[in-house]
Amino acid sequence: MIAAFLRKLAVELALPLILLTLLYLLSASSTNFYFPPLSAVLEKFNALWLGKRFFSDVIPSFQRLMAGYLLACLLGVVLGILIGSHAALRRAVEPVLEFFRAIPPVAMIPLLIMSMGFGDAMKITIIVAGAIWPILLNTVEGVKGVDSVLDETCRTYQIKGMARLWHFILPAASPHIVVGMRLGLSIGIVLMVISEMFAALDGLGSAIIYFQRSYEIPQMWSGVLMLGLFGFALSMAFRLFERLVLGWYYGMRNLERRD
Amino acid sequence: MDDLAPVVSVDHLNKVYESKERRVEAIGDLSFDVRHGDFTCIVGPSGAGKTTLLKCLSGLLAPTRGSIRVNGHEVTSPPEEMAIVFQEYGRSLFPWKTVRENVELPLRERGIAKDKRRAMVDAALDAVALSDAGNSYPWQLSGGMQQRVAIARAVAYQPKVMVLDEPFAAVDAQTRADLEDLMLRLWSELDLTVIFVTHDIDEAVYLGQRVLVLSSSPTRILDDVRVDIPGPRTQAQTRIEPEFAALRTRVYRGIQAAKASKAPQG
Amino acid sequence: MAAGHEVVGAGRSAAPTATALDAQAIVRWLGGAAGVLVLAALWEAAPRVGLINRNFFPPLSVVLQQLATLVTTAEFWGFVASTARTWALGLVIATVAGIVAGLFIGLVPEARTYTHSTIEFLRPIPSVALIPGVILLFGSRYQSGVVLITYAAFWQVLLQMLYGLNDIDSVARDTSRSFRFSRLGFIRHVAWPTLLPFLFTGVRLAAAMALVLAVTAEMVIGSQGIGRGIVVAQASNATPEAYAYVLVAGLMGVAINMAARVLERHLLKWHPSVRNAGGP
Numbered sequence: 001m002i003a004a005f006l007r008k009l010a011v012e013l014a015l016p017l018i019l020l021t022l023l024y025l026l027s028a029s030s031t032n033f034y035f036p037p038l039s040a041v042l043e044k045f046n047a048l049w050l051g052k053r054f055f056s057d058v059i060p061s062f063q064r065l066m067a068g069y070l071l072a073c074l075l076g077v078v079l080g081i082l083i084g085s086h087a088a089l090r091r092a093v094e095p096v097l098e099f100f101r102a103i104p105p106v107a108m109i110p111l112l113i114m115s116m117g118f119g120d121a122m123k124i125t126i127i128v129a130g131a132i133w134p135i136l137l138n139t140v141e142g143v144k145g146v147d148s149v150l151d152e153t154c155r156t157y158q159i160k161g162m163a164r165l166w167h168f169i170l171p172a173a174s175p176h177i178v179v180g181m182r183l184g185l186s187i188g189i190v191l192m193v194i195s196e197m198f199a200a201l202d203g204l205g206s207a208i209i210y211f212q213r214s215y216e217i218p219q220m221w222s223g224v225l226m227l228g229l230f231g232f233a234l235s236m237a238f239r240l241f242e243r244l245v246l247g248w249y250y251g252m253r254n255l256e257r258r259d
Numbered sequence: 260m261d262d263l264a265p266v267v268s269v270d271h272l273n274k275v276y277e278s279k280e281r282r283v284e285a286i287g288d289l290s291f292d293v294r295h296g297d298f299t300c301i302v303g304p305s306g307a308g309k310t311t312l313l314k315c316l317s318g319l320l321a322p323t324r325g326s327i328r329v330n331g332h333e334v335t336s337p338p339e340e341m342a343i344v345f346q347e348y349g350r351s352l353f354p355w356k357t358v359r360e361n362v363e364l365p366l367r368e369r370g371i372a373k374d375k376r377r378a379m380v381d382a383a384l385d386a387v388a389l390s391d392a393g394n395s396y397p398w399q400l401s402g403g404m405q406q407r408v409a410i411a412r413a414v415a416y417q418p419k420v421m422v423l424d425e426p427f428a429a430v431d432a433q434t435r436a437d438l439e440d441l442m443l444r445l446w447s448e449l450d451l452t453v454i455f456v457t458h459d460i461d462e463a464v465y466l467g468q469r470v471l472v473l474s475s476s477p478t479r480i481l482d483d484v485r486v487d488i489p490g491p492r493t494q495a496q497t498r499i500e501p502e503f504a505a506l507r508t509r510v511y512r513g514i515q516a517a518k519a520s521k522a523p524q525g
Numbered sequence: 526m527a528a529g530h531e532v533v534g535a536g537r538s539a540a541p542t543a544t545a546l547d548a549q550a551i552v553r554w555l556g557g558a559a560g561v562l563v564l565a566a567l568w569e570a571a572p573r574v575g576l577i578n579r580n581f582f583p584p585l586s587v588v589l590q591q592l593a594t595l596v597t598t599a600e601f602w603g604f605v606a607s608t609a610r611t612w613a614l615g616l617v618i619a620t621v622a623g624i625v626a627g628l629f630i631g632l633v634p635e636a637r638t639y640t641h642s643t644i645e646f647l648r649p650i651p652s653v654a655l656i657p658g659v660i661l662l663f664g665s666r667y668q669s670g671v672v673l674i675t676y677a678a679f680w681q682v683l684l685q686m687l688y689g690l691n692d693i694d695s696v697a698r699d700t701s702r703s704f705r706f707s708r709l710g711f712i713r714h715v716a717w718p719t720l721l722p723f724l725f726t727g728v729r730l731a732a733a734m735a736l737v738l739a740v741t742a743e744m745v746i747g748s749q750g751i752g753r754g755i756v757v758a759q760a761s762n763a764t765p766e767a768y769a770y771v772l773v774a775g776l777m778g779v780a781i782n783m784a785a786r787v788l789e790r791h792l793l794k795w796h797p798s799v800r801n802a803g804g805p
Contacts, residue, residue, distance in 0.1 A: 012642040019643065034661040091556030096564050102778025104737040106744050107752065107771045110759035115581035149350035156317055156337045157365040157416065167364060171355040186651065193653045194745060205653075212657045220657050228650040235649035248355040252398045279548065 036218045045222035053207065058230065061192055061203040064120055068127025069188040073181055076132045080139020080177075081169065090140065097137065105130030105191055109198055118199040123192065130191045131184035138180025142173025175249050178242055185238060189231055204230065265292035266330060266420055266452050267316070273324035274311050285311040287477025289325070293420070298446055298453045300463035302510060303473030304518045309456050312478070313424050316454070317343050330419055342413035344423040348406040352397040358384070359393040362412045383415035386445060403434035407441070414445060422454045427462070436494050439466055443492055460514065464488075464507050465497060472513040474520070482513040583765045591765040592772060601754070605773070608750035611667050611739045612732075615674025619735070620728055622675070623682025630683075631690040644683075652677040652738060653745075660746055667749065670742035677738055678731035685727030689720040722793060729785040736778050751777075 024038045049058070083090050105126055116122040146169060154160070154168050170177075196205025204227055211220035243250075274286040285308040293299050303309050314320035316327055318337035327334040329341060342365075345351040352361050362383055366376045384390050387407040397405050406426055413421050423442075427435040439462060446453055457463050463470045464486055472482035488502045497503055568585040571577045595601040630636045652673050659669040693716050743752025751774050758766035 011638055015639050015643045016646065088556060091553050092560035092563070094560070095557040096560045098782065099561075099775050099779055102733070102736075102782060103771060103775035104740040104752075104778075106737070106741040107755050107774050109744070110756055111581065111764070111767060111771070114759065114764070115578065147350050149345055149347050150353065152317075152319055153343075153345065153351045155319060156341065156343045157368070157412075158337065158339055159364065159368050163368055167353065167356075171353070174355075186649070190651045190653050190741075193651060194741065197653075197656070197745060208657055212660065217661075224654045224657060227654045231649040231651050231654075232646055235645075248396060251396065252354050255398055 034217060036221065040218040041221040041225065044218045045225055048219060048222055049226045057202055057204055057207045058226065061196065061205070061230075064123050064203070065127065065188055065192045067120075068124040068192070069131055069185060071124070072128045072131035072184055072188065073135055075128070076135030076180065076184070077139050077177060080136045081143055081165070081173075083136075084140040084143025084173070085169075090144070097133075101133040101137065105187070106194055109195060113199055123195040123200070126195050127188045127191045131188040134183035134187065135177070135180040138176045138183075139173060142176030143169060145176075146172045174245060178246055182238060182242075185234060189234065193227065264331070265328075266295050266297075267293040267454065268328040269316070269325070270328070271325035272312070272315060272322050272327060274308070274315060274320070275323045284477040286315070286322075287474075287479050289473075289478060289480060291471060291480060291483070293452060293454060295419075295452055296450060298443075298455065298466060298468050300467030300470045301454065301456045301473060302458065302460055302463045302470060302514065303478070304475055304514050305458065308476050308478035309458075309473065310424070312473075313343075313422065313456055317341060317422060340419035342416045342418035342421050344406070344409050344413050344421065344426045346425045346428055348402065348409045348426070348429070349397070351409055352405060352412075354396065354398055357394050357396055358389065358400070358408050361397065361408060362415050365412065365416050379415050379417075380411075383411040386414055386448070387411045387441060401434075403430050403438060406430060406438060410438075410441070410445070414449065414451075420452045420454060422456075424456050425458060426455075428458065435462070440494065442466060460507055460510050461498070464503060464510060465492060465494075470506075470510055472510055472517070474517040481517055482510070484510060580764065583768060587765045588768045588772060592769040595766065595769055604749065604751050604754045604770075605777075607667060607748070608736075608739050608743065608752070608777075611670040611674065611742070611748070611750060612735050615671045615739070616678055616728075616732055616735045618671070619675045619678030619731055620682050623679050623686060623727065623731075624724070626679075626683050627686025627690065630687065631693075637687075637690075648680055648684075653741075656742075656745060659742075665747040669746045670739050670748055670750070673742050674735045674738045678735050681731040681734060682724070682727040685723045685730075686720065689723030692723070693719045725789050725792065729782075729789065732781050732785055733778060736774070736781060740774050 027035065027037045028039065030037050083093055108129060109122075109126055112122050112126055116125065150168060150172065154164050159167060192203075193205035193208075196203035197209040200206035204223065208220060208223040208227065211217075211223055269289055269291050272286055272289040273284075276283045276285055289312065301309060301312070311320065315322050316334070318327075318334045318341075321335070329338045332338065353364070356364070359380055362380045363376055366379060371379070380393075381390070384393055387410055389404060389407055389411060392400060392404065392408075397408060400408070409426070427438050430438065442453070442455070443466060445451060455463070455466055464484075467486050470482075470484040470486060471480055472484065473479070474481045484506060486506055488497055488500050488506070490496065490500075565585055570584075572579045572582050572584045630640055655673055655676055656669075659672050663669040663672070739750065740752040740755075742748060743750035744756050745752075747753060747756075751770050754770040755767050755774075758764070758770060
């Protein structure tokens with residue numbers, strides 16, 4: 001049992017370790033100002049991001065992201081359910097949504113800065129404005145496609161209103177919704193960083209751009225590394241969430257696939 | 260309670276589907292009553308509007324003319340006193356809920372207290388011999404077991420009328436026999452009123468006290484057969500009784516006639 | 526995990542069976558048109574009435590006027606062309622790289638297990654993390670945008686390819702054994718038809734993402750293009766012009782989406798086995 005686990009671990013880590021070692025060795029003798037040795041970057045990483053800057057930059061970024069992202073999830077799901085449940089509304093709204101979703105949210109940043117200033121409100125707004133689309137559209141898709149037999153079942157057993165929403169519509173649409181949420185998270189992270197690069201006093205994005213502008217290159221790369229880990233950690237957290245919410249769905253699909 | 264008043268009363272039911280291309284009169288004129296404690300089977304050739312009848316009965320579809328009354332009240336939306344067991348058992352159970360939660364849900368919505376609910380669910384699962392499957396998910400069970408969960412849910416609901424829509428059509432023959440006997444047992448033990456729609460003539464005669472034979476669309480009642488077979492119904496014995504064969508033949512002939520007189524569809 | 530807003534079911538061609546106008550299609554179209562009209566009316570009225578500050582949010586007519594003027598300038602079309610070039614280059618490179626990588630991982634035995642962890646680690650890294658590096662390498666030349674797009678779009682295409690490969694596994698198990706295909710026959714009759722819808726979904730999603738990234742790169746890095754137009758207009762307080770550019774970006778996105786859908790429907794119409802593309 002343990003041997004099998006170790007073997008699996010070895011396979012999982014083999015390629016990453018090889019790549020990292022290669023990178024370390026190849027860059028060790030680098031004299032290029034813009035691409036310093038990996039060792040230098042790691043040293044700065046240790047000094048900066050495992051210390052004070054974690055609290056002064058990473059945490060504020062995270063808070064902004066969560067505020068915008070969770071708001072986007074709430075609005076996206078609620079509106080998605082509303083729109084998805086009424087065919088007429090959906091028909092009217094669909095082209096409008098298609099248009100809005102095609103606008104790069106980044107494009108709105110300068111305009112939002114004008115009306116909202118440089119503060120957190122602007123950043124949270126831009127995160128919502130970008131992250132909401134996949135959540136909303138996927139929710140509509142999920143609500144649209146609920147099973148008709150299950151719907152009839154609810155009707156005959158007098159399951160209506162909020163109960164119908166909670167026990168039937170939401171779970172039925174959840175595979176779609178979760179995918180939308182995953183996309184929304186990626187978009188949220190991108191917008192968090194960019195909005196901070198544009199206008200912020202703290203945060204991951206602003207730190208990275210600050211280092212870049214002051215030509216503190218190893219520090220800059222360490223910030224990039226931090227950003228990568230940040231994204232990775234959130235991705236793992238999301239996986240856990242997904243497994244919790246969609247456990248039944250994966251079980252069902254696995255069985256189907258075996259047939 | 261007046262035992263003679265019908266539980267379900269179908270009065271000159273007529274249903275027409277109108278679309279831009281054609282007008283289909285699925286049900287022409289149907290009238291029948293179902294009394295408390297009856298086991299009524301409904302058979303007909305395919306296209307006989309069995310599904311339409313069922314949807315009208317269960318309040319999922321509004322009739323064009325005529326009315327349906329359940330327990331004296333006219334049916335305009337799914338009546339509370341009725342429980343339906345659908346043919347597609349896989350799609351009528353919530354895959355994100357366990358078997359127990361599935362059976363429990365309608366009771367929760369009724370506002371029944373937790374302890375009483377638990378007891379009712381236990382009893383229902385017991386009745387269909389699925390006491391061990393309470394914590395499984397429906398998709399982990401076989402087809403026959405899933406249908407039994409759907410039946411348990413209907414039973415726990417304690418309806419005045421249980422309506423089953425070709426419930427055993429998608430199940431293998433051996434399982435079907437077991438499920439038929441389960442239905443008979445539940446019917447007698449729990450004093451249910453059952454309306455059982457099927458395309459299987461043998462099944463209809465085996466299960467029912469009364470078999471309504473439907474014509475092709477526009478559907479009417481071709482025959483109303485009283486099933487008088489001596490002795491308790493068993494798979495081994497009943498099906499070889501001469502009365503069974505005679506009734507079966509009568510129903511079969513009715514359906515053949517229905518198919519032959521079927522008006523050419525546009 | 527699959528991406529895009531049409532996940533479970535993406536790639537399933539819901540082609541209309543009748544292309545002739547019928548009542549249902551007209552109603553649907555009218556409904557959509559009504560929605561757009563309502564939006565346009567709101568956009569026009571709200572700033573004029575004072576619901577929204579006119580300076581930050583000019584009425585639609587003003588923006589459209591500005592757009593009409595812009596369309597006559599060479600600079601505008603220069604921007605559009607730049608953005609389009611960045612978009613196209615990034616998309617093409619990403620698609621080719623995605624297909625190659627996907628095929629490699631799918632066909633070389635054991636490759637999938639060994640690359641799995643690396644893919645899972647690199648995937649969530651936001652493309653914006655590359656911005657500093659790209660600035661250093663290319664400055665504000667269009668290549669910066671291309672690199673950003675290529676990175677992000679590559680993952681989209683690769684992921685969809687991997688889903689497709691998963692699907693091939695199950696199909697292969699069923700069909701190949703009964704038909705005993707040669708290697709080439711397998712690729713032609715099993716692998717390729719199964720992969721195609723997935724590949725198309727990947728490219729479609731990548732195309733949308735590529736446009737967003739192109740504009741983003743232009744805005745943040747300063748390369749020539751629509752994004753730069755927005756930034757410059759906003760910096761010189763020419764708000765209607767900024768909105769005009771935003772409108773153009775949105776319209777380009779809509780156009781790309783529609784073109785992709787039409788192409789997909791057309792390419793996959795004759796496709797014998799259109800499966801559900803995407804999926805966890």
